[in-house]
Amino acid sequence: MASLQARLVNLALPLLGIKAFFSQPEKMATRLRKARSEKPQRPKAKWHGKFDIVEENTRGYPVVTITPKGGVAQGRPHLLYLHGGGYVLDVAALHFETVCRLCERLGASATVPVYPLAPEHKAPEVLAAMRSLYGEVVAQHRAANVTVMGDSAGGGMALALAQMLKADGGAMPASLVLWSPWLDATATAEGQAAIERHDRMLAQTGLRACAAAYGGDLPLDDPRLSPLFGPLEGLPPMAIFSGTSDILLVDGQRLAGKLEAMGVTGFEYHEYPDMFHVWMLLPVPEGKQALEQTAQFIEQARAV
Known part of the structure; x- marks a missing residue:
């Protein structure tokens, strides 16, 4: 059973309006205009005392770099974090809060791209931009120190990026971390409809609308949108x-099932009973546990 704190958060989730956003796609355009009129979210002031936080706008989109004060120790991890939001919503304060907490735990630095959003920007363009940024990150930090990670849509993008690297012969990161990953843009998997009754954040119709906005002319089962259907051989530990x-849930389960069927041993699958979407971004006991498991995995993957 989920902790009391997590159960209270789950009860309050509808107040955030996320479920309404994903269950009423006909109102998405209006809500996106409102969301994009709001001030962009960035790390809170408290983190500026512990990290040098720099924002660059030279690539056509902002990139936020987080580095421990005094510099990062040699050989420490570097995180390339791809935020969730259905490919249409911007990075949130909770994303930065969690990345900073993880950097503090690991003595790590991080790169957080505020990547271009759909529907104005489509998957091929965005993925090409992330591929280019990854190359810059590796040139500075070495692939053996880099973890590519993301939540929700960012988790799907992280896996799609790894598949691109495999295809073009790029240096693989040390590991991948996928939090509540969205891996099948068709949102038609068996079991999703039954879970949706209890999901206070997401709805299948909204996911498909976001995927169509991001994918443009691509079919929804294209691996650039649905990396669950892309090649899984030769990828980093995840x-x-x-x-x-x-x-x-069904996306994570199917990915883990495919990896197990292939005989892949360098992956971990953590399934949390009664937990909601991207719970690891919140300061509930289960979120803290997932963050610690993530930190341990990143460390272990680098030691292999």
């Missing part, structure tokens, strides 16, 4: 986190 009250 950690997958899924919650049973999240309709994306």
